[in-house]
Amino acid sequence: MRTVADVVIIGAGATGCSIAFHLARLKRTRVIVVEKGSLASGMTKRSGGMIRLSYPWESEARLALASLGYFQNWKELVGSGCGFTRTGFVTVAQGETQAAQLEHQVAMLRRIGAKAEILSREQLGELQPAAHVDDVTLAAYEPESGYADPIAATQSLAARAKKLGVSFHTGTFAKRVLVERGRVFGVDTTTGEIETMSVVIAAGPWSDRLLKPLGVKIGIRSERAQVAFFERPAELKAGHAAFMDSITGVYFRPHTFGLTLGGLTEWQSDAKPNPDQFEDTVDQAYVQDVHRRIVARVPAMVNARYVRGHAGIYDTSPDGHAVLDRVPGIHGLVVAAGFSGSGSALAPAVGACIAELVTEGAASTVDLSPFGFARFGLEEC
Ligand SMILES: Cc1cc2nc3c(=O)[nH]c(=O)nc-3n(C[C@H](O)[C@H](O)[C@H](O)COP(=O)(O)OP(=O)(O)OC[C@H]3O[C@@H](n4cnc5c(N)ncnc54)[C@H](O)[C@@H]3O)c2cc1C
Incomplete structure (x- = not known):
């Protein structure tokens, strides 16, 4: 037939x-x-399921904003669940150039209808008391972002x-x-x-x-990317916002079961990994690097225990x-x-x-x- x-x-x-x-x-x-x-x-x-609006390119930010509406109203629009959890999303900047770029990005996000605001170092410290903020010139905050399954x-x-x-x-x-x-x-x-x-x-x-x-x-281009999960220590059980941290070179977000997921913002991928056959566990050195950088932003994470991790392949266009x-x-x-x-x-x-x-x-x-x-x-x- x-x-x-x-x-x-x-x-x-x-x-x-x-x-x-x-x-x-x-x-x-x-x-x-x-x-x-x-x-x-x-x-x-x-x-890693991270849901954010902070894309520097407006066209991508528009796709992210339109998508956020689905994640927020999933049951109505799609049905069943998508595990969307709002955590808030922080992007930090250091120095005049990065600060100006972030202000520009927040202005663009607000213009297209996204909720985003600039926070001073002091305001960030109040919002995220567990975070070390001395090296931050200013931050951007998206209250509605988070993660989904x-x-x-x-x-x-x-x-x-x-x-x-x-x-x-x-x-x-x-x-x-x-x-x-x-x-x-x-x-x-x-x-x-x-x-x-x-x-x-x-x-x-x-x-x-x-x-x-x-x-x-x-x-x-295939690029091997990794993520690592850590168990937060008791004093951080309440969690923290998701962070995109170009100062320490790490991104991280809370995950269910008291975990924090993290990855590097810049890393060296294996040469030409094959999406059908690649090392899908996390390199030990990567875990240590991610942990060290998260601790630089949230010092109490020093006692966080590595739980698990995995790798995958990014499909990166030119x-x-x-x-x-x-x-x-x-x-x-x-x-x-x-x-x-x-x-x-x-x-x-x-x-x-x-x-x-x-x-x-x-x-x-x-x-x-x-x-x-x-x-x-x-x-x-
Ligand atoms: C470690 C890691 C962390 C990530 N974190 C995030 C994050 O926090 N936030 C985020 O937004 N994105 C993240 N991503 C990226 C995200 O996972 C991908 O961009 C997204 O899943 C792409 O979905 P896709 O459907 O386009 O591709 P895929 O999920 O790869 O689906 C493609 C499908 O096509 C099938 N297929 C291929 N060839 C054929 C064929 N010839 N015949 C039949 N079937 C075929 C494959 O089996 C596959 O199921 C991450 C990726 C990795 C690797």
Whole structure:
């Protein structure tokens, strides 16, 4: 029997499941999601789940803000839970240059409708009494940011999409996108061909493997990233805000069960890690480095015990920003990949935008033109 779909999505991570959910909501077209593993089995299950608005680039901040609305109202908009926990989010700056950049960023966030404010060193000390603030020139504070459970969120999006009629073909590898005379006509998979005129590649760090045979590539670089979890000592049981700390070079946030999750803001990735086969545990030296830097900001963390950690692969585009666009020269093919360390936070709005692009020809939730192939010199033919 022929399998026919109006849209095939390749990849059932946060991005693919969000696109499926929004497509089903917008137009009950026949949508099939093809996933070589299981739901959220790619990099989504390795996400730190940090939800923040503090992106220096306005277009990304707009996606983050639109996504925050979903996380805050998940049960109403999607159903079941996504584990969203509001913690507040602090970004610290040191010196005049960093302080001016942060003030500029907060002004931009406020202009687009986000809740964000500048705090003096003293105000930060009052807000976060456990934090060492002597080295801080000023800070930005987002009261509404926090973290979510990326697996629960993705499963919730998929469950709702299924209810709305989307089919999920898990354990099915998409071998190639079928194209003739510059037009998509199907997807060849390990369980047979699917006829379709519209394909969305949401395959994270594997996306270029599907694009290359078609003569296109984003140039995604795989980067191994790690996160470590520490058990907070008794005096910090009440927790702390999430921090993006470029002074000490660490980001960290509270996690459920009295834990704190942390990672480095800058690190040396292994050379060309393979997303199918990489070291998925945390390096001991990394754990010590993260711990030392967290202690520099929150001294009471000196007694925190390392509990566990994991690594994953960032899909980093040549300019570090996602590519959300039609593929130049191939009618019916769209790509949503290259999220680096931000894909689970941006997924709700990215899904809405890609669904609008596919069904209505352009995104209205957020303008996607800055995320196009054109910025790399590739125009749609
Ligand atoms: C350690 C770490 C920490 C992170 N922390 C954060 C964070 O705090 N906040 C945040 O927002 N983001 C974070 N990220 C990034 C986030 O995890 C990703 O950006 C996000 O999960 C990307 O989702 P995705 O659906 O695009 O990709 P993925 O989740 O990788 O999904 C792609 C899917 O495509 C499938 N696939 C690939 N090729 C094929 C094929 N040929 N056929 C069928 N299926 C295929 C894969 O199996 C996979 O399930 C982190 C990432 C890592 C590694």
